[in-house]
Amino acid sequence: MKYLPLLLLAIVWETVVQLGLISRDLLPSLSDVARAGWTLLREGDLWQNGAASLYRGGLGLLFAIVIGGLLGILMAWWRSVDAFLGPLVEALYPMPKSALIPVTVLWLGFGDGSKILLIFLGCMLPVTLGAYNGARSCEQVLVWSARSLGASRLRVLWDVVLPSALPELANGIRTALALTFVLLVSSELIVARSGFGYLIGFLGEGGIYDAMFAVVLVVAFLGFFADRLYQRLMDRLLAWRD
Amino acid sequence: MARLILPWISILGLAIAWELFARSGAVTPFMLPTLTTVLERMWIDAASGELWQNLGLTLYRALTGFAVAAIAGIGLGFAVVYSRAARWLLDPLISVGFPMPKIAFLPVITLWLGFHDLSKISMVVFDAIFPVVTATIAATLAVERELLWSARNLGASERELLHEVVFPAALPQIMTGLQVSLPIALIVCIVAEMKMGGIGLGGAMITASRFADSPGVFAGIVEIAIAGYVLVRLMALVRRRLLAWHPETAAPATV
Numbered sequence: 001m002k003y004l005p006l007l008l009l010a011i012v013w014e015t016v017v018q019l020g021l022i023s024r025d026l027l028p029s030l031s032d033v034a035r036a037g038w039t040l041l042r043e044g045d046l047w048q049n050g051a052a053s054l055y056r057g058g059l060g061l062l063f064a065i066v067i068g069g070l071l072g073i074l075m076a077w078w079r080s081v082d083a084f085l086g087p088l089v090e091a092l093y094p095m096p097k098s099a100l101i102p103v104t105v106l107w108l109g110f111g112d113g114s115k116i117l118l119i120f121l122g123c124m125l126p127v128t129l130g131a132y133n134g135a136r137s138c139e140q141v142l143v144w145s146a147r148s149l150g151a152s153r154l155r156v157l158w159d160v161v162l163p164s165a166l167p168e169l170a171n172g173i174r175t176a177l178a179l180t181f182v183l184l185v186s187s188e189l190i191v192a193r194s195g196f197g198y199l200i201g202f203l204g205e206g207g208i209y210d211a212m213f214a215v216v217l218v219v220a221f222l223g224f225f226a227d228r229l230y231q232r233l234m235d236r237l238l239a240w241r242d
Numbered sequence: 243m244a245r246l247i248l249p250w251i252s253i254l255g256l257a258i259a260w261e262l263f264a265r266s267g268a269v270t271p272f273m274l275p276t277l278t279t280v281l282e283r284m285w286i287d288a289a290s291g292e293l294w295q296n297l298g299l300t301l302y303r304a305l306t307g308f309a310v311a312a313i314a315g316i317g318l319g320f321a322v323v324y325s326r327a328a329r330w331l332l333d334p335l336i337s338v339g340f341p342m343p344k345i346a347f348l349p350v351i352t353l354w355l356g357f358h359d360l361s362k363i364s365m366v367v368f369d370a371i372f373p374v375v376t377a378t379i380a381a382t383l384a385v386e387r388e389l390l391w392s393a394r395n396l397g398a399s400e401r402e403l404l405h406e407v408v409f410p411a412a413l414p415q416i417m418t419g420l421q422v423s424l425p426i427a428l429i430v431c432i433v434a435e436m437k438m439g440g441i442g443l444g445g446a447m448i449t450a451s452r453f454a455d456s457p458g459v460f461a462g463i464v465e466i467a468i469a470g471y472v473l474v475r476l477m478a479l480v481r482r483r484l485l486a487w488h489p490e491t492a493a494p495a496t497v
Contacts, residue, residue, distance in 0.1 A: 003334045005331050005332075005335065088255075091252055094470055095467045097429075098429050098433050102451035102459045106454070106456055178343075184343075185345050185346045186436075189348060189437050190437055196346075200349050204352070204353065220343060220344075221342070223342045223343040226341075
């Protein structure tokens with residue numbers, strides 16, 4: 001019910017085009033877009049390019065979560081690491097990561113590698129900061145109690161610090177997830193031979209606008225649903241908190 | 243004092259590490275030119291005026307887009323809070339649009355508005371407006387009821403209420419939204435320039451990349467990093483200025 005305006009917007013879109021108020025060259029009708037999307041789906045273009053994008057995004061994000069998360073916890077746990085890396089993270093955090101697109105291409109070429117590296121570099125710092133802030137917020141009393149009960153430092157890190165860092169870490173990963181889509185689509189739009197972004201650019205340059213609109217909508221809604229799904233998952237995983 | 247110096251030390255460290263690593267022979271000059279080469283390149287571009295032309299155009303597009311996004315975003319935010327119809331219409335659009343990768347619409351915007359400044363600026367507005375709208379809504383809803391009651395009691399009209407009470411009370415959070423949206427404006431502008439080519443920092447970088455001109459690419463990165471940093475700092479200054487009356491003012495509020 002809440003999304004009724006979206007439905008209305010879709011109806012307006014369709015009627016405006018059907019009535020000829022907007023040229024079909026500028027805005028293909030929604031039904032044409034749906035038909036073109038279905039064709040792309042049936043002929044496999046959407047799957048092939050989607051798989052390429054998913055692979056790049058998934059791997060880049062995975063590296064970012066593992067390495068970035070580890071880095072954040074290390075920074076929170078050892079003061080010397082913090083003193084060394086903290087200012088660096090702070091200085092690099094506002095740096096716009098999409099600017100690295102041409103560099104990653106210079107390093108790794110047009111293929112998967114450059115996108116994975118870009119997504120890893122772009123998504124790492126939000127995860128690092130999330131893990132860092134989360135681990136820092138861990139109550140000192142809990143750490144002391146665990147230590148006095150005979151837990152080793154590593155054990156405390158795993159059983160006490162990590163769980164209390166999770167909510168903030170989860171927030172960092174949510175930012176990283178959204179960034180993954182942005183970086184993936186931008187880099188594929190600019191330089192790629194496969195992937196959603198490539199497909200959008202390719203169809204657009206070929207003037208096949210109904211199919212282009214279909215892929216744009218698919219990507220946009222994938223981004224939206226990924227975020228929703230992630231939130232659902234985290235709500236469930238972190239239900240033990242309160 | 244240490245807080246002021248420390249970041250510079252680590253940036254200096256990064257610069258030295260870059261220079262040494264590039265000179266060590268572990269990587270080819272193509273993969274990573276030395277920092278001195280890159281700075282020299284920036285100097286040449288600055289002297290020939292090319293740098294200022296690219297930078298000026300990029301900043302013009304990004305800041306125009308940002309200004310439109312800021313004004314329209316604050317307006318829409320107030321509309322959502324105060325008008326039932328606007329809320330009904332915009333609420334779902336915002337909640338669906340916010341997590342979307344809006345850059346995917348770049349070719350659509352190009353189709354509609356062509357390759358000129360207008361399409362790039364529109365892309366910036368489309369992307370940068372969301373943080374402003376959501377921040378404005380959250381900020382306005384959080385204004386204390388007591389403030390509104392007192393102002394009404396003292397005879398303020400609804401218009402005065404918005405001007406004199408709601409807007410100032412919501413300003414800190416709105417500023418936070420603007421601070422999130424400014425770097426987005428810059429980067430979206432650069433990505434749009436990379437896609438469409440032509441004059442501008444993004445276009446210059448992608449041209450350099452096509453011609454395998456790696457000092458040119460790295461010069462672009464350094465320029466964008468500096469431009470982004472300066473914008474973020476300026477925004478923090480504006481915040482401190484505008485919120486001089488607010489208790490938070492002492493706290494640093496960079497993104």
